[in-house]
Amino acid sequence: MKKTRNNNIISIALTAVSFLCACSSTSNLPENETLYTGLKEIKYEPNGEGEALPAVKEEIEAALACAPNGAFLGSSYYKTPFPVKLWIYNKYANSTSKFGNWIKNSFGSEPILMSYVNPEMRAKVATNILRNNGYFNANVGYSIIPQKNPKKEKLSYNITLNHLYTIDTLKYVSFPEGTDSIIISTADNARIKSGEPFAVSQLDAERTRISNLLRNNGYYFYKAGYSTFLADSVSIPGKVEVRMQPIGNLPEEAGRKWYLGNMKLELRRSVTEQPTDSFVHPRFKLLYSGKKPPIRIKALLRDLKLKRGQMFSQNNYVESANILNSMGLFTMSDFAFTPRDTSATCDTLDMSLTCIFDKPLDASIEANYSIKTNDRTGPGLVLGLTKRNAFRGGEKLTLNLKGSYEWQTGKKVNGNSSKINSYEYGADVSLEYPRIEAPFGWFGRRRFHVPPSTLFSLSGNVLNRAKYFKMLTVTGAVTYKFQTSANSRHELSPFLLDYNYLQNTTATFDSIADRNPAIYMSMRNQFIPKIKYTYTYTSPATYKNPIVWETTVTEAGNVLSMAYVAANKGFNTKEKNLFGNPFAQFLKLNTSLRKTWRTGLKSQLVGRVAGGIIWAYGNSERAPYTEQFYVGGANSIRAFTIRSIGPGKYVAPSTTYAYLDQTGDIKLEMNLEYRFNIIGSLYGAAFIDTGNIWLMKKDENRPDSEFRIESFFKQLALGTGAGLRYDLDFFVLRLDLGIALHVPYETGKGGYYNIPKFKDGLGFHFAIGYPF
Numbered sequence: 001m002k003k004t005r006n007n008n009i010i011s012i013a014l015t016a017v018s019f020l021c022a023c024s025s026t027s028n029l030p031e032n033e034t035l036y037t038g039l040k041e042i043k044y045e046p047n048g049e050g051e052a053l054p055a056v057k058e059e060i061e062a063a064l065a066c067a068p069n070g071a072f073l074g075s076s077y078y079k080t081p082f083p084v085k086l087w088i089y090n091k092y093a094n095s096t097s098k099f100g101n102w103i104k105n106s107f108g109s110e111p112i113l114m115s116y117v118n119p120e121m122r123a124k125v126a127t128n129i130l131r132n133n134g135y136f137n138a139n140v141g142y143s144i145i146p147q148k149n150p151k152k153e154k155l156s157y158n159i160t161l162n163h164l165y166t167i168d169t170l171k172y173v174s175f176p177e178g179t180d181s182i183i184i185s186t187a188d189n190a191r192i193k194s195g196e197p198f199a200v201s202q203l204d205a206e207r208t209r210i211s212n213l214l215r216n217n218g219y220y221f222y223k224a225g226y227s228t229f230l231a232d233s234v235s236i237p238g239k240v241e242v243r244m245q246p247i248g249n250l251p252e253e254a255g256r257k258w259y260l261g262n263m264k265l266e267l268r269r270s271v272t273e274q275p276t277d278s279f280v281h282p283r284f285k286l287l288y289s290g291k292k293p294p295i296r297i298k299a300l301l302r303d304l305k306l307k308r309g310q311m312f313s314q315n316n317y318v319e320s321a322n323i324l325n326s327m328g329l330f331t332m333s334d335f336a337f338t339p340r341d342t343s344a345t346c347d348t349l350d351m352s353l354t355c356i357f358d359k360p361l362d363a364s365i366e367a368n369y370s371i372k373t374n375d376r377t378g379p380g381l382v383l384g385l386t387k388r389n390a391f392r393g394g395e396k397l398t399l400n401l402k403g404s405y406e407w408q409t410g411k412k413v414n415g416n417s418s419k420i421n422s423y424e425y426g427a428d429v430s431l432e433y434p435r436i437e438a439p440f441g442w443f444g445r446r447r448f449h450v451p452p453s454t455l456f457s458l459s460g461n462v463l464n465r466a467k468y469f470k471m472l473t474v475t476g477a478v479t480y481k482f483q484t485s486a487n488s489r490h491e492l493s494p495f496l497l498d499y500n501y502l503q504n505t506t507a508t509f510d511s512i513a514d515r516n517p518a519i520y521m522s523m524r525n526q527f528i529p530k531i532k533y534t535y536t537y538t539s540p541a542t543y544k545n546p547i548v549w550e551t552t553v554t555e556a557g558n559v560l561s562m563a564y565v566a567a568n569k570g571f572n573t574k575e576k577n578l579f580g581n582p583f584a585q586f587l588k589l590n591t592s593l594r595k596t597w598r599t600g601l602k603s604q605l606v607g608r609v610a611g612g613i614i615w616a617y618g619n620s621e622r623a624p625y626t627e628q629f630y631v632g633g634a635n636s637i638r639a640f641t642i643r644s645i646g647p648g649k650y651v652a653p654s655t656t657y658a659y660l661d662q663t664g665d666i667k668l669e670m671n672l673e674y675r676f677n678i679i680g681s682l683y684g685a686a687f688i689d690t691g692n693i694w695l696m697k698k699d700e701n702r703p704d705s706e707f708r709i710e711s712f713f714k715q716l717a718l719g720t721g722a723g724l725r726y727d728l729d730f731f732v733l734r735l736d737l738g739i740a741l742h743v744p745y746e747t748g749k750g751g752y753y754n755i756p757k758f759k760d761g762l763g764f765h766f767a768i769g770y771p772f
Contacts, residue, residue: 123142216314395431573723576619607670
């Protein structure tokens with residue numbers, strides 16, 4: 001039997017080798033065409049004028065880049081020795097069967113011809129880029145490099161930069177009376193600066209700045225296209241004198257200020273509904289249908305910045321539109337500004353605003369069988385109801401009822417299996433206001449990038465872990481969400497109170513708690529009074545390789561402990577109570593940084609570093625179980641199931657015990673994943689994950705679990721793997737296979753690869769959404 005199996009493997013291998021040998025990269029090239037095989041490194045010749053500016057260099061190389069067949073990670077310079085997609089295309093290029101055409105179109109890739117690359121055209125584009133960035137006398141040349149196979153050719157580009165022209169002066173001339181003083185007073189904010197390279201993009205930026213500046217000062221009809229530039233590069237050798245002036249046929253209405261006049265607001269429940277009643281307010285006329293307006297006037301006007309008699313401001317208009325859109329009440333909100341008459345002296349804009357309400361209620365019923373990212377599987381039901389404009393103030397009231405039954409199965413690297421069943425049910429209710437509802441004017445009258453919101457929430461959840469415990473968790477929170485810029489988001493929960501009530505425990509759980517009292521201390525009945533703040537930075541959309549950085553800081557129990565200090569009790573006094581129950585006291589920091597490198601039109605390399613630390617003190621010997629860190633699972637180190645690694649090199653006595661005990665105070669995870677398109681909406685991924693958790697202090701019940709710098713690298717679990725992603729636009733289905741390469745504890749096998757059995761080092765994960 002073994003001999004037959006070996007013969008079959010040899011036969012398959014020989015067949016594959018024969019197929020590869022029969023393949024040719026150039027077998028189906030059109031006549032007089034050659035196969036493009038990549039770029040050589042682009043050469044820059046500064047000619048004594050210095051290196052090319054980094055941003056310009058990046059733009060040039062993007063214009064000249066063209067990935068060949070079999071490109072490595074989308075590179076224009078490196079390719080794999082096996083252009084499989086090209087071989088498949090050539091194999092079935094002349095096929096007349098439906099199957100052959102399907103294979104060719106689905107899995108093949110047409111040869112990239114030198115004529116398709118068109119180096120002459122690309123060189124002209126690169127030359128224009130250089131000229132638009134101040135290299136007026138730059139030259140981009142290219143040469144075609146023949147290969148051993150006469151049907152294959154490489155490309156080489158040579159760029160001569162020559163002199164970089166810089167800005168000498170910027171002058172504003174011939175602007176209409178009134179606008180010139182506004183422009184000159186803000187000259188320090190100009191996007192064109194003396195001494196900087198002459199760049200067309202900066203000219204456009206200055207044109208836009210002037211347009212916004214004038215529109216913010218009443219010049220409603222002024223547009224960016226109404227400004228033009230004259231550039232003199234002759235008067236001063238090597239420098240450019242720039243003059244900015246309005247176009248010759250500037251419309252007369254663009255040269256005068258405009259003020260807001262009559263204001264009309266029309267509220268409709270549908271596009272076809274016609275108003276049946278009206279109401280005259282000091283600021284506007286309101287038209288609506290029904291017995292009363294569908295929203296309170298105060299709620300509608302609270303944050304609108306446009307007022308009668310006010311000089312028109314572009315910023316106020318944009319902010320008002322953003323506020324209305326962010327309320328989530330309307331399917332459409334349309335502003336219209338119309339001159340009151342056509343006379344040459346008219347300076348009044350009458351404004352009309354039409355708002356069409358969305359449906360007031362959203363109801364959802366979700367019945368599912370889920371395979372979750374924490375390796376649990378089972379059926380669930382969620383009933384949801386959302387009421388918009390719940391109290392006629394723009395509020396959103398949401399109620400959810402949920403229940404599920406699930407079980408977790410899996411294997412550790414040592415081959416032991418586990419089985420944990422559970423059921424869960426609960427409800428949550430939340431009320432969101434499209435504004436800040438805070439006492440004492442905490443946020444003042446600060447203006448935000450987008451309108452802020454306040455969320456009041458209350459939830460209750462019952463979790464039953466079969467053979468272990470039944471826990472009730474009640475949570476109440478007040479959360480403020482606001483954005484101070486296009487890239488910075490904040491969430492602040494000044495009041496966040498959890499109450500964990502351990503309703504029932506089993507003899508198995510009690511025996512575990514007896515052996516390790518720290519487990520019981522982390523899961524006992526207790527309050528967790530927290531203050532939580534999260535900051536998220538998202539790089540501008542213009543970044544080629546964007547980053548997202550998120551950091552959360554949480555404190556618990558310190559405000560209450562200060563109250564004890566005021567009552568002449570020590571800050572670190574143990575067993576302090578809240579309503580007859582102990583409360584947790586800790587500080588926690590959690591942060592993650594994600595960066596994406598775009599390697600092709602449908603491929604990218606994504607890296608993530610995530611870490612955290614929690615310090616329990618004062619009233620707590622150990623942080624609450626729900627706050628501690630763990631690794632493993634579909635969104636972590638995918639070669640391992642959830643809570644199967646750490647802390648440190650500690651190994652739990654059994655896999656069931658591990659579920660409770662393999663948590664830690666310190667966490668570090670690092671992931672790198674390459675995502676690429678296979679066909680249509682189907683994508684593939686290859687990844688590598690590493691990380692672990694540790695304790696801050698030595699624990700006799702968990703030896704070798706504390707963090708020590710000398711053993712840090714050896715205690716990083718490592719796994720690799722591959723997966724499939726099916727992108728349905730609104731969500732992504734994901735299937736990953738993780739392969740363990742190293743575990744931090746002793747397995748009886750020497751060397752870095754210390755997995756005793758390959759099959760026990762496999763982890764399968766089905767999930768929704770990307771892991772990070």
